[in-house]
Amino acid sequence: MKVFSPSSFSFFISLLSIFGVRFTNANTSQPERDLADFILRNYSTNYRPVHDPRTTVYVQVLPTIYGIVDLDELRESITYMIWQQYTWTDEMLQWENRSNQTWPDLEFDKFELIYIPVSLIWVPDVVVFNVLEKKDIIDRNQVIAKVYKNGTITAEFPQVLDTRCTFDISEFPFDTQNCTMTYGSWSLPSNEIFVTTTVNELTDLSGLVLHNHPEWDVIAMSSNNRNAAYLEDASTNATGERFSELDITLTIQRKPAYYIYVLIVPTFVISLINTIGLFSTKRERDDKVTMGLTTLLTMAIILTIVTNEVPKSQLGLPLLGDYVLFEILISSAGIIVTVVIIFIHERALLHRRYPPAWLLCLCLTRNERLDSNNHDIADIAANYSNARSANNNNVNPMNEKHQEILDMLRMHLLRVEKHSESKRQRWILEDQWARVLMNVDLIMMILFIIGNVIGTLLIIFSK
Numbered sequence: 050m051k052v053f054s055p056s057s058f059s060f061f062i063s064l065l066s067i068f069g070v071r072f073t074n075a076n077t078s079q080p081e082r083d084l085a086d087f088i089l090r091n092y093s094t095n096y097r098p099v100h101d102p103r104t105t106v107y108v109q110v111l112p113t114i115y116g117i118v119d120l121d122e123l124r125e126s127i128t129y130m131i132w133q134q135y136t137w138t139d140e141m142l143q144w145e146n147r148s149n150q151t152w153p154d155l156e157f158d159k160f161e162l163i164y165i166p167v168s169l170i171w172v173p174d175v176v177v178f179n180v181l182e183k184k185d186i187i188d189r190n191q192v193i194a195k196v197y198k199n200g201t202i203t204a205e206f207p208q209v210l211d212t213r214c215t216f217d218i219s220e221f222p223f224d225t226q227n228c229t230m231t232y233g234s235w236s237l238p239s240n241e242i243f244v245t246t247t248v249n250e251l252t253d254l255s256g257l258v259l260h261n262h263p264e265w266d267v268i269a270m271s272s273n274n275r276n277a278a279y280l281e282d283a284s285t286n287a288t289g290e291r292f293s294e295l296d297i298t299l300t301i302q303r304k305p306a307y308y309i310y311v312l313i314v315p316t317f318v319i320s321l322i323n324t325i326g327l328f329s330t331k332r333e334r335d336d337k338v339t340m341g342l343t344t345l346l347t348m349a350i351i352l353t354i355v356t357n358e359v360p361k362s363q364l365g366l367p368l369l370g371d372y373v374l375f376e377i378l379i380s381s382a383g384i385i386v387t388v389v390i391i392f393i394h395e396r397a398l399l400h401r402r403y404p405p406a407w408l409l410c411l412c413l414t415r416n417e418r419l420d421s422n423n424h425d426i427a428d429i430a431a432n433y434s435n436a437r438s439a440n441n442n443n444v445n446p447m448n449e450k451h452q453e454i455l456d457m458l459r460m461h462l463l464r465v466e467k468h469s470e471s472k473r474q475r476w477i478l479e480d481q482w483a484r485v486l487m488n489v490d491l492i493m494m495i496l497f498i499i500g501n502v503i504g505t506l507l508i509i510f511s512k
């Protein structure tokens with residue numbers, strides 16, 4: 050699932066460096082430098098830039114997602130390439146409406162904004178809390194802030210952020226995940242620094258998400274302000290100052306095409322072929338069991354692939370895992386049904402049992418056991434026997450010998466007839482079972498295919 054190669058990653062970095070260079074190349078003319086020197090005189094980077102200490106500094110956060118670099122379900126982390134834009138007001142740096150006494154050069158008024166490196170000004174200590182790893186693409190002090198004449202300052206920090214994100218994989222691969230970035234001032238409480246944002250559910254994402262991930266789409270961004278209180282003293286339950294925290298939540302949706310083509314379709318097809326194979330080929334127990342076991346082995350491998358893709362949570366298997374399990378059950382049931390059918394068939398032939406009537410009715414097969422009209426030999430023998438007993442009175446000694454031969458012939462004839470009748474009966478038995486079981490196989494095959502299709506649709510569209 051690590052789709053981003055290192056080369057595309059360094060490509061991001063080089064792009065970003067070009068972006069950073071754009072700021073450092075700003076043409077600074079002499080009056081602009083005088084203005085910067087003037088407003089930075091007596092300036093302290095250590096204290097909040099407010100005249101009245103009761104004033105709250107509102108820091109507006111605007112993250113621009115350059116791209117999602119990586120998303121690791123097993124580590125439960127998401128890595129973004131992100132431009133963190135902070136906007137705040139610095140009362141010490143404004144040059145609009147300054148009284149003429151402290152304003153030496155009226156020329157300054159014509160500047161709308163100037164660029165000042167952030168190392169020279171106060172920067173709010175707003176960070177992302179739930180970060181596993183942070184990498185600044187350009188050094189924080191090299192970032193140039195835009196300072197407007199009304200004191201509004203905008204600074205943009207490009208970073209690679211690896212944040213923790215708890216995945217709910219129960220609907221994998223049709224899942225949607227919420228990944229939250231929690232912003233806040235590390236040290237200052239909410240009455241000193243308050244974190245806000247313009248991001249909300251209605252924000253147009255095209256400007257905030259620049260590059261799409263091949264597997265994931267960002268479908269929504271939302272924000273939520275909180276005033277969090279942290280326990281300061283566990284013995285008294287005393288909570289300390291309240292801190293302003295801002296959650297920006299990205300809702301990302303997986304593109305399931307890969308998993309559909311690579312896992313779901315093959316699983317379905319394998320199971321389908323298994324069903325057709327089991328119920329349409331000749332009844333050879335060994336072959337069928339071997340075939341069924343091969344199918345099960347394939348399924349087990351697919352199930353391993355699926356479980357390796359997702360964290361092992363106690364919530365059970367993801368949707369895709371459930372699906373593979375379902376196909377395993379269908380295939381196993383198919384094997385068991387075939388083996389049972391073969392077993393019944395063999396035992397019935399052994400004990401010369403005819404298919405029960407309900408099975409014949411169910412399978413719409415004509416009962417051919419009774420319409421045996423081939424009694425010719427038996428009839429002849431019976432007729433002969435009758436005729437002989439009728440003629441028994443006029444004993445002809447010359448015929449005595451012939452009579453003996455004829456009797457022997459008759460007995461042989463009867464034996465042959467009996468044998469052929471038993472063969473015929475056996476043939477009828479086998480034929481009837483063959484017909485019945487062919488229909489049973491057909492019905493089972495149709496039932497299994499319908500069950501498979503319905504189960505597949507139910508599972509896939511259950512979300």
Ligand SMILES: *[C@@H]1O[C@H](CO)[C@@H](O)[C@H](O)[C@H]1NC(C)=O
Pocket residue numbers: 076077078
């Ligand atoms: C920089 O400013 C100087 C003086 O105003 C001007 O001559 C020059 O063309 C400017 N350069 C750029 C790249 O804007």
Ligand SMILES: *[C@@H]1O[C@H](CO)[C@@H](O)[C@H](O)[C@H]1NC(C)=O
Pocket residue numbers: 087090091
């Ligand atoms: C800077 O501070 C000094 C002494 O505190 C003061 O004399 C000077 O006027 C101040 N300059 C500005 C621009 O405020």
Ligand SMILES: *[C@@H]1O[C@H](CO)[C@@H](O)[C@H](O)[C@H]1NC(C)=O
Pocket residue numbers: 146147148149
């Ligand atoms: C500063 O002085 C100029 C003329 O000297 C005047 O036009 C302007 O209104 C004054 N600005 C302020 C803020 O007092």
Ligand SMILES: *[C@@H]1O[C@H](CO)[C@@H](O)[C@H](O)[C@H]1NC(C)=O
Pocket residue numbers: 143145146198199200
């Ligand atoms: C400067 O004065 C104008 C007009 O009075 C006002 O609209 C603006 O808000 C003032 N700017 C600042 C930073 O106080």
Ligand SMILES: *[C@@H]1O[C@H](CO)[C@@H](O)[C@H](O)[C@H]1NC(C)=O
Pocket residue numbers: 138197198199200201
């Ligand atoms: C200051 O000026 C900038 C640029 O003109 C504007 O976007 C911003 O809203 C202004 N800030 C205030 C507090 O008026």
Ligand SMILES: *[C@@H]1O[C@H](CO)[C@@H](O)[C@H](O)[C@H]1NC(C)=O
Pocket residue numbers: 217225226227300
């Ligand atoms: C993501 O957040 C939205 C809005 O709060 C919620 O409706 C949805 O259920 C969440 N999704 C997950 C997977 O937690």
Ligand SMILES: *[C@@H]1O[C@H](CO)[C@@H](O)[C@H](O)[C@H]1NC(C)=O
Pocket residue numbers: 283284285286
């Ligand atoms: C602190 O709060 C917890 C839960 O709210 C409570 O069980 C506990 O008794 C409290 N401890 C003190 C010292 O008040």
